[in-house]
Amino acid sequence: MKILITGGAGFIGSHVVRLFVNTYPNYEIVNLDKLTYAGNLNNLKDIENKANYRFVKGDIVDAAFINALFETEQFNAVIHLAAESHVDRSITNPLEFVMTNVIGTVNLLNAARVLHKANPDLFKRFYHVSTDEVYGALGDEGMFLETTAYDPHSPYSASKASSDHFVRAYYDTYKLPCVISNCSNNYGPNHFPEKLIPLCIHNIQNNRPLPIYGKGENVRDWLYVIDHARAIDTIFHKAQLGTTYNIGGHNEWKNIDVIRLLCQLMDKKLNRPEGTNEKLITFVTDRAGHDLRYAIDATKLKEELGWMPSVNFEEGLNLTVDWYLNNKAWLHNVTSGEYQHYYEQQYSSR
Ligand code: NAD
Ligand code: TYD
Numbered sequence: 001m002k003i004l005i006t007g008g009a010g011f012i013g014s015h016v017v018r019l020f021v022n023t024y025p026n027y028e029i030v031n032l033d034k035l036t037y038a039g040n041l042n043n044l045k046d047i048e049n050k051a052n053y054r055f056v057k058g059d060i061v062d063a064a065f066i067n068a069l070f071e072t073e074q075f076n077a078v079i080h081l082a083a084e085s086h087v088d089r090s091i092t093n094p095l096e097f098v099m100t101n102v103i104g105t106v107n108l109l110n111a112a113r114v115l116h117k118a119n120p121d122l123f124k125r126f127y128h129v130s131t132d133e134v135y136g137a138l139g140d141e142g143m144f145l146e147t148t149a150y151d152p153h154s155p156y157s158a159s160k161a162s163s164d165h166f167v168r169a170y171y172d173t174y175k176l177p178c179v180i181s182n183c184s185n186n187y188g189p190n191h192f193p194e195k196l197i198p199l200c201i202h203n204i205q206n207n208r209p210l211p212i213y214g215k216g217e218n219v220r221d222w223l224y225v226i227d228h229a230r231a232i233d234t235i236f237h238k239a240q241l242g243t244t245y246n247i248g249g250h251n252e253w254k255n256i257d258v259i260r261l262l263c264q265l266m267d268k269k270l271n272r273p274e275g276t277n278e279k280l281i282t283f284v285t286d287r288a289g290h291d292l293r294y295a296i297d298a299t300k301l302k303e304e305l306g307w308m309p310s311v312n313f314e315e316g317l318n319l320t321v322d323w324y325l326n327n328k329a330w331l332h333n334v335t336s337g338e339y340q341h342y343y344e345q346q347y348s349s350r
Contacts, residue, residue: 001124002028004075006060006108007082009033011191012129014043015229016079021053023233028052030073033082034059037338042330043190060104063111070111077125079236080108086194087133087156088346091288094155101159102166109170116176126178127236128167132221132246133157134182137291144182145297146244153289171242179239181232183247184296188225188316189323193335194342196220197317200259201324202331204266204277211347214286216256219293223249224316227309234307248296249309256281261314265321284347 001024008017008031021029029052033039047053058065060082083101084090090097109126116123135144136151152161164180171178191198200210231247239245253261263277270277301307311319324331335343 001026001076002030002073004030004032004069004073004078006032006078006080007039009035009039009041009043009055010081010085011038011043011188012186012225012228013081014040014190015188015225016081016232017044017053018047019226019229019233021047021050025052028054030054030056030075032056032058032060032069036084037342038085038192040190040330040334042333060107061099063107066107066111067114070115074115074122075112076122077127077236078108078112079127079129079232080105081129083160084156086192087154088194088287090154090156090159094159097155097159098162101156102162105163106166109166109176113170113174113176116174124177125236125241126167126170126176127232128164128178128180129232130164130180130182131157131160132182132184132248132294132296133291134161134164135294138293138295140293143295143297144246146182146246146300153291157291177241179235179241180244181235181247182244182296183228183231184221184223184249184294186225186228187222188320189327190330191225191320193331193339194346196255197222197258197262197320198324200262201266201321202335204263204280205270205324205331207280209282209347210259210263210277210280211282211284212256212259213284213290215283216254216259217292218255218290219252219295220255220258221248221250221252221295222258222313222316223247223251223309224311224313224319227311230310231301231307234305235301238305245301245305246296246298247301247307248298249313250296250298251309251313252293252295253313262317262321265317269321269325
């Protein structure tokens with residue numbers, strides 16, 4: 001089986017590529033990534049020379065390039081993760097999210113459709129990796145089910161919702177063999193330090209303020225990234241075509257509680273007196289249209305396909321902080337240059 005994984009140099013994609021390359025020596029894994037600010041081949045150093053792995057640099061928005069790649073490579077399946085993924089950036093530059101997340105996805109669907117039409121036995125599966133943010137925001141009660149109506153609020157979630165709709169439309173209209181999963185917030189190694197957890201790990205290390213939007217009351221449902229990669233493996237191999245699965249860890253936390261826990265953990269790891277890091281917490285202007293609460297009901301995935309998270313939050317956070325402390329060069333690399341400019345711009349106005 002020759003599988004195209006898009007966005008494999010990013011946070012989640014790198015864990016998916018590693019899992020597939022190591023677990024399935026008989027598969028040929030082709031990682032297609034544009035290497036935007038979020039893509040980093042250092043995330044894959046340990047597997048880059050494996051015989052069943054190849055990297056291709058390219059842009060999913062470039063239809064001619066994508067069509068030629070599919071024609072040459074004759075993929076048997078696609079696992080599509082490439083995206084612009086940060087809500088705050090989508091507020092500043094929505095069009096980039098439309099281009100990559102919507103147009104890029106439709107380009108891949110079109111190329112897959114050509115292969116499938118020519119030979120339905122050759123092209124077996126288009127797996128689209130999506131987010132729970134398409135469902136919108138919850139109040140204090142309830143959870144997102146696979147049947148929850150889409151109600152995206154940010155330009156990021158609107159672009160992901162649109163791409164999900166296109167995937168379903170290609171299944172319904174052209175019988176393209178598709179599967180979708182919608183996952184909650186991930187955390188873990190290789191996470192770019194613009195998202196809440198890695199940003200705060202980075203800032204604690206450097207004694208910089210920890211910017212908490214609003215009052216820190218917003219709730220997210222956190223899943224360790226390797227558990228997401230395991231779920232993708234399970235769904236890719238076992239899901240019935242045309243289905244959707246929610247992925248989540250039944251692990252809801254208010255942002256302020258996540259950051260307090262992180263501060264306490266890092267007081268210990270950095271040998272700082274108890275309470276030192278919490279003094280860095282700084283409440284800043286809220287994000288525009290900030291979704292109050294996300295919570296995933298992943299019962300379908302558990303009952304139908306047998307997947308369960310393997311790492312609890314305290315363990316996962318511990319592993320994550322250790323990874324960042326042991327990979328200072330990685331962090332230094334991704335926070336040099338452009339990052340400083342982005343960071344100053346992002347927080348100077350708050
Ligand atoms: P990321 O931003 O870390 O990585 C995205 C990758 O896509 C990068 O390697 C980037 O270089 C690549 N990319 C971006 N534009 C591209 C283009 N035009 N052509 C080719 N490659 C391009 O994102 P992530 O957090 O790893 O998310 C991966 C996928 O999972 C996304 O589709 C996202 O919507 C989804 N998702 C993320 C989360 C989360 O918590 N991070 C949760 C649920 C779903
Ligand atoms: P984030 O990691 O950006 O993920 P998402 O917006 O996709 O959920 O944000 C997680 C939560 O943390 C979200 O409620 C916004 C909040 N947040 C902050 O309070 N401060 C920050 O600096 C960032 C980046 C996020």
